[in-house]
Amino acid sequence: xxxxxxxxxxxxxxxxxxxxxxxxxxxxxxxxxxxxxxxxxxxxxxxxxxxxxxxxxxxxxxxxxxxxxxxxxxxxxxxxxxxxxxxxxxxxxxxxxx
Amino acid sequence: xxxxxxxxxxxxxxxxxxxxxxxxxxxxxxxxxxxxxxxxxxxxxxxxxxxxxxxxxxxxxxxxxxxxxxxxxxxxxxxxxxxxxxxxxxxxxxxxxxxxxxxxxxxxxxxxxxxxxxxxxxxxxxxxxxxxxxxxxxxxxxxxxxxxxxxxxxxxxxxxxxxxxxxxxxxxxxxxxxxxxxxxxxxxxxxxxxxxxxxxxxxxxxxxxxxxxxxxxxxxxxxxxxxxxxxxxxxxxxxxxxxxxxxxxxxxxxxxxxxxxxxxxxxxxxxxxxxxxxxxxxxxxxxxxxxxxxxxxxxxxxxxxxxxxxxxxxxxxxxxxxxxxxxxxxxxxxxxxxxxxxxxxxxxxxxxxxxxxxxxxxxxxxxxxxx
Numbered sequence: 001x002x003x004x005x006x007x008x009x010x011x012x013x014x015x016x017x018x019x020x021x022x023x024x025x026x027x028x029x030x031x032x033x034x035x036x037x038x039x040x041x042x043x044x045x046x047x048x049x050x051x052x053x054x055x056x057x058x059x060x061x062x063x064x065x066x067x068x069x070x071x072x073x074x075x076x077x078x079x080x081x082x083x084x085x086x087x088x089x090x091x092x093x094x095x096x097x098x
Numbered sequence: 099x100x101x102x103x104x105x106x107x108x109x110x111x112x113x114x115x116x117x118x119x120x121x122x123x124x125x126x127x128x129x130x131x132x133x134x135x136x137x138x139x140x141x142x143x144x145x146x147x148x149x150x151x152x153x154x155x156x157x158x159x160x161x162x163x164x165x166x167x168x169x170x171x172x173x174x175x176x177x178x179x180x181x182x183x184x185x186x187x188x189x190x191x192x193x194x195x196x197x198x199x200x201x202x203x204x205x206x207x208x209x210x211x212x213x214x215x216x217x218x219x220x221x222x223x224x225x226x227x228x229x230x231x232x233x234x235x236x237x238x239x240x241x242x243x244x245x246x247x248x249x250x251x252x253x254x255x256x257x258x259x260x261x262x263x264x265x266x267x268x269x270x271x272x273x274x275x276x277x278x279x280x281x282x283x284x285x286x287x288x289x290x291x292x293x294x295x296x297x298x299x300x301x302x303x304x305x306x307x308x309x310x311x312x313x314x315x316x317x318x319x320x321x322x323x324x325x326x327x328x329x330x331x332x333x334x335x336x337x338x339x340x341x342x343x344x345x346x347x348x349x350x351x352x353x354x355x356x357x358x359x360x361x362x363x364x365x366x367x368x369x370x371x372x373x374x375x376x377x378x379x380x381x382x383x384x385x386x387x388x389x390x391x392x393x394x395x396x397x398x399x400x401x402x403x404x405x406x407x408x409x410x411x412x413x414x415x416x417x418x419x420x421x422x423x424x425x426x427x428x429x430x431x432x433x434x435x436x437x438x439x440x441x442x443x444x445x446x447x448x449x450x451x452x453x454x455x456x457x458x459x460x461x462x463x464x465x466x467x468x469x
Contacts, residue, residue: 009133009158013174043174047158051178059157093157 002033002078003088010048010091014041019088028083030062031074048091063090101468102424104442105149105169106434107136110458112151114169116468121430121444124453130172131163138205138419138462139169145213146466150232152203152218160202162218162232175232179203179220182239188222189251198222198242205419207262211269217288219259223250223276225288238288241274246293246310253277253313253332260418261314266321273327273342278313281329283342294342298331315358316418320367328370328397330360330418335372337397348397353384359421363446364429368396371423371431371447373416381436382413390433392447406450407441414439419462426467434460 004020011017022036031054038045049056054074056062062069065079065087081087104115104124111129130136134153142148151163151172160179163172179200187195201221209215218226218235224242226235241247241259250257261275272288275281280295293310303311313332320326329336329345333356336345349355354374363369370393376384383389388407391400414437424430431443438457443450 007157009155013158013161043161046160046177052180057157057159096156 001085002028002036002082003085004033004037005088005090007091007093009093010044013043013047016041021085028078029075030069030072030078030089033078033089034074059094059096061092061094063092064088100426102426102430103141103146103168103466103468104422104432104440104453105139105141105151105462105464105466106440106457106460107139107151107419107462108438108458108460109135112136112139112153112169113454113457115440115453119426121424121426121442124442126454127169130169134161135202136461137202138464140206140208140464141168141466142208142213142216143210146468148208148213148231150206150208150216152206154202160200162203162206164232176228176234179218179224179226179235180237181224181242182237186242187248188257189249191252195248198224200224201256204258204260205262207264210264210266217262217264217272219262219274221256221258222252223257223259223279225259225262225274227288238284240284240289241282241291244282244291244293246279249310250276250279251311261317263317263319263327265319265324267324271324271341273317273319275314275317275329277315278311278332280310280312281314281317281342294338295345296343297338297345298336299334300332302332316360318360318362318370320362320364323367326367326396328360328362330357330372332356332378335360335397348393350393350398350400352391352400353389353402357416358418359416359433361421361423361431364423364425365427366394369394369446370397371421372400373421373433375415381415386410386412388412388414388435388441390431390443390447390450403443403447403450405448406443406452417461419464420460422463422465424465424467430465432463432465434463436460 100119106113111132113128117124139151147168149165153161185198190196205219207217214231225238263273265271298312325341327338335349337348361371390403414435420434428446436459440453
């Protein structure tokens with residue numbers, strides 16, 4: 001069970017409260033977690049990563065276990081505490097005002 | 099009893115304002131999509147409860163929302179706007195080629211006959227169509243591909259397709275306008291396009307009479323006379339009597355011919371409205387006085403409408419999609435400002451009141467006349 005914390009705007013869009021818990025088949029990577037997330041919540045497609053290129057949107061960040069994983073290749077395995085469901089993967093809207 | 103619904107897009111959400119036909123008291127619902135930019139909302143003319151909304155922000159990109167109950171509840175629909183084929187390049191601000199990149203939807207134009215068909219004007223400039231209620235979008239790429247696309251340049255607000263007009267007498271004919279490329283017309287339901295900018299003169303480009311490169315801000319038509327078009331250009335208010343084949347200036351005695359929106363009276367095809375702005379570098383009303391100008395002669399002769407509008411210390415702007423008219427008699431006229439006010443007139447512009455004063459900056463206003 002993978003725990004994912006979405007930013008407030010995306011929780012509203014997906015109509016969820018609190019953490020999202022996902023079953024991920026195979027290796028747990030950023031890509032496989034986002035695939036599972038978008039399969040459960042199709043309205044999130046295009047909001048975290050580009051539809052076509054699958055690249056992370058510029059003002060979205062991925063944090064876990066106190067580390068910034070935003071620049072890791074998407075097929076990099078996530079840290080063990082995330083894979084074990086001990087720590088959540090945080091999807092964060094970058095600090096930017098307006 | 100008849101009524102009016104105003105669909106208001108702002109920098110921080112959408113609001114739905116409703117009134118009965120007197121248009122004296124308004125209820126304000128919202129914000130919907132709080133914290134997001136709502137560039138535009140518009141309802142289907144054949145199903146008033148079917149409304150499309152363009153929702154975006156810098157973090158999470160573009161969403162399209164659809165309501166089937168007049169804006170009470172919403173459903174996210176398709177948000178994939180993929181350019182057809184290899185998108186190629188347009189000119190960047192420095193004159194270098196720049197790849198076409200989707201940024202946002204500026205304008206949504208529902209079909210005049212089918213509530214499931216809707217057009218989207220986007221930045222970087224292109225036209226998309228959905229025929230399934232907004233779930234899937236297909237580019238009408240004949241517009242970008244007609245030949246001049248690689249020479250288009252962005253205006254200060256981005257290279258946006260912001261105006262879509264559908265001809266109610268000829269379902270094959272449509273118009274779009276792009277900043278800063280100009281106006282274009284299709285006579286085959288959007289398959290092929292050509293520029294229609296003859297007569298436009300723009301001092302800000304090397305060839306003032308160029309075929310493309312003009313910063314058209316808005317075009318409007320009266321449905322009973324669709325071959326007559328009115329245009330608010332960056333500078334100049336223009337008119338065409340031949341479906342855009344040629345244009346002539348009708349700025350006349352306006353205090354400034356710079357501005358963004360232009361509207362046509364719903365029952366008087368020669369009555370038009372503009373909101374003069376001081377200049378391209380000072381986006382506020384001349385003399386700190388917000389004045390809507392009305393011409394009853396199809397241009398050239400204008401009267402200032404001021405009763406109820408702020409006539410001192412007013413430095414707001416009215417953006418290109420932030421005005422609208424209803425079709426009651428007398429008609430209602432509405433403008434939304436970057437200061438968050440919605441001003442309404444229930445007597446065709448003679449007198450005005452502020453319906454609401456403290457919304458986020460207003461990006462768009464669309465009036466729906468309810469039975």
